[in-house]
Amino acid sequence: MTSHIKEFYKGQNILLTGGTGYFGKMIIEKLLRSTEVKNIYLIVRGKNDTDCEERVASILKSEIFANTDEKHFFSKVHGMDGNMTKLCVGLSKSNIEFIKNHINVVFHCGASLNMDNALADAVMTNVNGTAELLTVLKGSRELKALVLVSTAYSNCNNAVINETFYDPPIDHKLLINMAQNMDPTLLKSITPRLIQGWPNTYVFTKAVAENVLKTEGSNMPTAVFRPSIVTSTVSEPVPGWSDNLYGPMGILLSSNCGVLRVVKGRGCLKPDTVPGDMVVNALLCVPWEVNDEWNREKQNYVPPIYNFSGKDSPLYMSMSEYTSKVKNCGYPPFKKTIWSPMLAIVNNKYFFNALAFILHTLPGYLFDMMLIITGQKPRMRQIYQKLNKITTVLHFFLINEWTINNDNVKRLWEKLTPSDRAAFNFDLRTINVNTYFQNLMTGLKTYILKEDMTKAQVHKERYERLLILHNILKYVCMFLLTYPGLKKLWLLLIKPFAG
Ligand SMILES: NC(=O)c1ccc[n+]([C@@H]2O[C@H](COP(=O)([O-])OP(=O)(O)OC[C@H]3O[C@@H](n4cnc5c(N)ncnc54)[C@H](OP(=O)(O)O)[C@@H]3O)[C@@H](O)[C@H]2O)c1
Missing domain, CATH: 3.40.50.720 (NAD(P)-binding Rossmann-like Domain)
Structure with missing residues (x-):
């Protein structure tokens, strides 16, 4: 025909x-x-x-x-x-x-x-x-x-x-x-x-x-x-x-680079x-x-x-499900990833501000300090300012x-x-869905980040080392936060944001 x-x-x-x-x-x-x-x-x-x-x-x-x-x-x-x-x-x-x-x-x-x-x-x-x-x-x-x-x-x-x-x-x-x-x-x-x-x-x-x-x-x-x-x-x-990196593409890229770790929005919402x-x-x-x-x-x-x-479309799912499926689809990790990726989607203003401070501001300053010590130009503060602007503009749609x-x-x-x-x-x-997410992330790696796919194995090994570091830090923090004196301090700090 x-x-x-x-x-x-x-x-x-x-x-x-x-x-x-x-x-x-x-x-x-x-x-x-x-x-x-x-x-x-x-x-x-x-x-x-x-x-x-x-x-x-x-x-x-x-x-x-x-x-x-x-x-x-x-x-x-x-x-x-x-x-x-x-x-x-x-x-x-x-x-x-x-x-x-x-x-x-x-x-x-x-x-x-x-x-x-x-x-x-x-x-x-x-x-x-x-x-x-x-x-x-x-x-x-x-x-x-x-x-x-x-x-x-x-x-x-x-x-x-x-x-x-x-x-x-x-x-x-x-x-x-x-x-x-x-x-x-x-x-x-x-x-x-x-x-x-x-x-x-x-x-x-x-x-x-x-x-x-x-x-x-x-x-x-x-x-x-x-x-x-x-x-x-x-x-x-x-x-x-x-x-281009309009909307979710920018969020997926920056969160899977380990930079964007929290956004203000409703995780149960289904982006179209x-x-x-x-x-x-x-x-x-x-x-x-x-x-x-x-x-x-x-x-x-x-x-x-x-x-x-x-x-x-089968891609019509909640934001939480979308980001978690992307994370677990088995895509080749990015060379530019600086920390183990995660993305919290929270709607409470106070809870968001607290998380943004812990997950963006603090590590951002630490990272910049490391860059200065190693003789490089600090850049994380600027990146977070930019990301903050983008996510504020997108908030209505989230x-x-x-x-x-x-x-x-x-x-x-x-x-x-x-x-x-x-x-x-x-x-x-x-x-x-799974093939789509794998291709989407591979596409971000090759077409946006311009990373060399022949070095994918090296990038994967580096990513696995980051995961180990991340887990060590996570367990150290958990240990410290359960230590009686520090636990009290932590509970006091998060009190205004609770409920
Ligand atoms: N991307 C999306 O997620 C999305 C979603 C829904 C609808 N749309 C619609 O789809 C259309 C195309 O979007 P896109 O994603 O292709 O956007 P894009 O990549 O940003 O491209 C915009 C295009 O418009 C041209 N343009 C802007 N100002 C111009 C001017 N003063 N004179 C001549 N050309 C000008 C740009 O040319 P220069 O290269 O010279 O800047 C560029 O070629 C838009 O109408 C948009 O509203 C896009």
Whole structure:
């Protein structure tokens, strides 16, 4: 049986924003490997003295392109200099003309994901970028589908997240105007009131961006795709690949390096995670369905929304279970591990502060002292300050749970032929948990920490020595704490935190 999805992409011109990012690279690789697209155009900004063309070339250096033929890549992948914070995305007149005449499918993935971003910056990239892209695309002659990649948490002010548009928190034109013209200090001071109900400027601006698509993209074949928390790949093109440390990936890395040992959150909470390759497979099926609907119902077209949630996945488990399964999955230990890993997830503020002092601050100072004595630069205090900032930003997601409905995604899966399903598998039920965790951790070791896998045995032996040291210290502490005088002191110290 033929694959509708492969047929759909044959000879098509694709436009992609965010091509240098995590999703972008996976989309480019998958399109080149599994479809016969004509060309892929990337809107890329120059950065740090590197221009658009050089940045496009550097995408190929990513491990996921290891099996991509360089000639094949360069004959199909082209850069267009642009910046989402600028008018008409900063594109040249000739590129705008080209887009209007030749582009068939658009994936808008470019965004600022920094949860700590100043509102003005987040608005200019996420809201203004979407509005300007739609201006460019208006009147496109060959457009079959435009998909805005949003997040399942764009409407996290609701406990139940349906596959619908929600009322915008603010008019996007007013918001862009404020970002462009308001005094930065004033805007900063009113930001908490403006984004009330949303935990950060990232998800708030994503909620507004979705409404930009709804209003400014009417009369266009559009859709919104909302993945939940994205983690490493299951298998495509390689197992365990990731190149960013957003959310749980950062927590898993730092805790398994023995650095992060306690976070504030609810251990019983189930994080909704989805592997990157399955997200991309589902995303690539969306334009096919959008185009179909658009051709059938141009007049009454309502942009569909796809919530790509992990609640049907075997990875949907409590945070405590998740971290313990990862720890015990049998992954090759990291060379950079500095102590035996553990991760306590506690919600009581006082208990957390006490544990953070004992497990982070004290060992951090001791470690820094050791570094100074051995003539090295102290770094633990800085690392803990950074980790503290990250976990504070993530706290909202570590204490709340949402019901994310995904009927449209399920329906899309049901519509696929066996060939489509084989080539674009996004059936989360097929994931083997232990293999997935092993690959995820091996991926962190190889792709993020860049450790040499041929030395895995040496790293394992070093890790075993750390375990022995850890156990010796643990038993010495336990002995001291049961010593009558010290026991009394310990009980006195922990009294304020008890209960
Ligand atoms: N990763 C996740 O866990 C996750 C989960 C749910 C939804 N999403 C959504 O998925 C999409 C892609 O995320 P990602 O993980 O690929 O993020 P990412 O790795 O941080 O990539 C972001 C991309 O956006 C580009 N970009 C940012 N500002 C730009 C600007 N002013 N002009 C042009 N390009 C700009 C970046 O380009 P530079 O290289 O020039 O910075 C980069 O290519 C986002 O829309 C995000 O909201 C991600």
